[in-house]
Amino acid sequence: xxxxxEEKHGFLVVLLHGDxxxxxxxxxxxxxxxCLKKRRHVMxxxxxxxxxxxxxxxxxVEGFQYARSNDxxxxxxxxxxxxxxxxxxARLDQVFRIHxxxxxxxxxxx
Amino acid sequence: MMSAQPNHSRDSxxxxxxxxxxxxxxxxxxDVSLDVASGEIMVIMGGSGSGxxxxxxxxxxxxxADSGVVRLFGRDINTLNSREWMxxxxxxxxxxxxxxxxxxxxxxxxxxxxxxxxxxxDENTMRIMSRMKLEVVNLAGFEHLMPSQLSxxxxxxxxxxxxxxxxxxxxxFDEPSAGLDPVVAADLDNLILRIRxxxxxxxxxxxxxxxxxxxxxxxxTVLDQGRILMTGTVDEVRNSDIARVRNLLSRTCDEQLVDxxxxxxxxTGGTD
Numbered sequence: 001x002x003x004x005x006e007e008k009h010g011f012l013v014v015l016l017h018g019d020x021x022x023x024x025x026x027x028x029x030x031x032x033x034x035c036l037k038k039r040r041h042v043m044x045x046x047x048x049x050x051x052x053x054x055x056x057x058x059x060x061v062e063g064f065q066y067a068r069s070n071d072x073x074x075x076x077x078x079x080x081x082x083x084x085x086x087x088x089x090a091r092l093d094q095v096f097r098i099h100x101x102x103x104x105x106x107x108x109x110x
Numbered sequence: 111m112m113s114a115q116p117n118h119s120r121d122s123x124x125x126x127x128x129x130x131x132x133x134x135x136x137x138x139x140x141d142v143s144l145d146v147a148s149g150e151i152m153v154i155m156g157g158s159g160s161g162x163x164x165x166x167x168x169x170x171x172x173x174x175a176d177s178g179v180v181r182l183f184g185r186d187i188n189t190l191n192s193r194e195w196m197x198x199x200x201x202x203x204x205x206x207x208x209x210x211x212x213x214x215x216x217x218x219x220x221x222x223x224x225x226x227x228x229x230x231x232d233e234n235t236m237r238i239m240s241r242m243k244l245e246v247v248n249l250a251g252f253e254h255l256m257p258s259q260l261s262x263x264x265x266x267x268x269x270x271x272x273x274x275x276x277x278x279x280x281x282x283f284d285e286p287s288a289g290l291d292p293v294v295a296a297d298l299d300n301l302i303l304r305i306r307x308x309x310x311x312x313x314x315x316x317x318x319x320x321x322x323x324x325x326x327x328x329x330x331t332v333l334d335q336g337r338i339l340m341t342g343t344v345d346e347v348r349n350s351d352i353a354r355v356r357n358l359l360s361r362t363c364d365e366q367l368v369d370x371x372x373x374x375x376x377x378t379g380g381t382d
Contacts, residue, residue: 021277022229029235051310053277055231058238089308090242 003031008102011073012040017048020056029059036066036074045102047078057086064096077102121148122184123280123312129168129178138164140336142178148279151306151313153323155347156333157358165333166284166316170204171195182280200228203273207285211257211268217244218253221272228276243271247301263294267301274305280312281305287319299325320359324348332358 006013012035020028035042044060046052060076067074075097079087087093124146131139139161146152156162167173168180171187180187182198190198203224211220221240225231231239244250247267252260260268266286273281286302287295299322306313317323323330324344331341334354340347347355 022231025235026231029232054239054242054275055229055235055277058235058242061238061242062234085308089304090245092242 003028005031005035008043010041011043011075012038013043013045013077013102015045015048016052016056017050019050020052020059022053022055025053025055025059028056029062032059032063033066036063036070036072039070039072041073042067043073043075043077043099043102045077046080046083047101049080049083052083052086054086057090057092060096061092073097075099122146123148123182124152124169124314125179125181125184126165126169127179127181129165129180130176131164131168131173132176138336139168142333142336142338144331144338144341146280146312146314148312149306149310150328151302151315151326153327153330154314154316154333155318155320155323155330155358157318159335160333161336162316162318162333163284164336166282166314169314170202170282171199200276201279202282203276203278203280204282205266205269205273205284205286207288211265211272213257215257216253217249217255217257217260217268220257220268221253221275224272224276240271240275243275244268246274246305247271248297263290263298266290266298270298270301274309277309278311281314283313283315285317285319286315287317287322295319295322296325302326334358 004015064074077099122145126144129142154162222236225236286298330347332339339355
């Protein structure tokens with residue numbers, strides 16, 4: 001499964017969709033890390049995600065960790081209630097930068 | 111305080127029909143039928159010897175039924191080949207009563223083990239997933255300890271972390287409160303409710319602890335001497351007028367009448 005990437009407000013926006021589970025999270029991880037390795041700020045749009053499991057969330061954590069280590073922005077947008085519940089369970093809602101929608105974003109730079 | 115709000119759909123993840131099982135000639139489960147809906151917390155409750163642990167073993171596919179059918183996710187488990195069973199097994203997590211952790215592995219290695227067995231995820235992803243689950247069960251920072259260094263409550267939480275690491279659709283928890291002090295047991299009950307509310311998971315809890323059962327259950331199945339006395343909501347069980355259910359709730363000893371012939375036969379009959 002390919003996850004598309006768009007450019008908006010100076011961010012590369014990774015559009016995750018469907019179920020991001022054990023079978024699809026490696027692809028999500030790959031696209032997120034590839035964007036960051038281009039030294040671009042990254043936003044992960046979860047608005048079209050029906051379900052995200054721990055492996056999907058782990059991919060987001062890896063992306064966030066990589067971004068912080070390399071002075072890059074990393075945030076989530078469009079987090080559904082179901083996805084937020086999974087984040088809350090591990091208190092990751094207090095760790096990630098989370099925006100309601102892409103429209104409220106400031107420019108991410110470069 | 112969390113409440114046990116039913117959150118289940120009509121889809122059954124477990125369907126047991128007329129299950130009969132024996133140990134030797136002794137009938138252990140007698141015509142047991144029950145279903146567990148998606149997203150539901152079903153508590154199987156009963157005293158010692160009621161058959162609840164035996165029922166759990168059949169639900170886990172550890173034994174083949176003498177008669178009756180056990181369906182998990184709509185599949186009759188007696189008809190599955192080993193590959194199909196493995197696929198089903200990946201969707202199930204089990205937290206055993208004593209933890210059943212491997213003593214030669216650290217807590218973190220124990221929790222990661224199902225990921226190593228069943229997935230080809232990146233090592234870093236597996237490490238983050240196992241640490242997330244240790245966060246969920248409030249064991250963050252304990253991953254390098256050995257099981258022998260954990261308290262009883264910590265062992266149960268570590269076992270729960272391992273049971274959850276694959277994000278199961280169906281979680282079995284055997285006697286979560288047994289051997290724990292009331293505060294630790296209440297914490298674990300709250301954790302079970304949080305997990306149900308946050309994840310797509312149906313939960314079967316086997317327990318003899320009334321307080322815990324009433325706190326977490328959407329429905330309770332009461333087993334007694336291998337038979338189901340009733341299945342109902344917490345209120346239905348609390349208000350049941352079935353004498354043996356009331357005995358269980360009030361912890362009243364049920365005096366067994368002795369059949370002289372049966373008793374003598376048990377003591378003197380046959381050979382070992």
